[in-house]
Amino acid sequence: IRFYLHDQFTGSNRTSAVVLPPLNNETLFGQVAIIDDKLTKESPINSKLVGRAKxxxxLDSLSSSSFLQSMTVELEGRKGTIVFHGQNPFTESQREIAxxxxxxxxxNVQGYALTSSVGSEP
Known part of the structure; x- marks a missing residue:
């Protein structure tokens, strides 16, 4: 299964929000955000919607560029959800999440997902 997750943290169409500010502005340690992100078939945000990630x-690390991510993916036309959970070292070009x-x-699905950042739109 391949999809593109669009995390929009600014603007009027935001899909994520900081609900607890960081304890330290240098590392953002302690920051908590919630998401309800679009999943699309292709990279452009206006491509076909295939689901949501909630x-x-x-941001649980004082010393690294990493955050704990926990999300449930709902895919259109499918009956059920997939749960992802684990560390996301967001500065690495390719990452794994359980x-x-x-x-x-x-x-009973289990395994891992390979993720990478492909760009950002204003």
Whole structure:
């Protein structure tokens, strides 16, 4: 399964929000954000919507550029969800995050997802 997650943290169409500010502005340690992000078939944000990713991010490291990510993915036309959970070292070009479970047709799913950042739009 391949999709593009669009995390819009500014503007009028925001899909994420900081709900707890950082304890330290240099590292952002302690910041917590919630997400309800679009998933699309292709990279452009206006490409076909294929689902949503809902969850939270916690900047939980004093010494690295990493956050704890926990999200549930709902795909259109599919019955069930996929749950992702783990560290996301966002400065690395390619990352892995654990797939820890699912519901419906994804019940008992496990494994990992390869992720990378492909760019950002204003």
């Amino acid at each position: 969850g939270f991010l916690v 797939i820890v479970g699912g519901t419906g047709e994804f019940r």
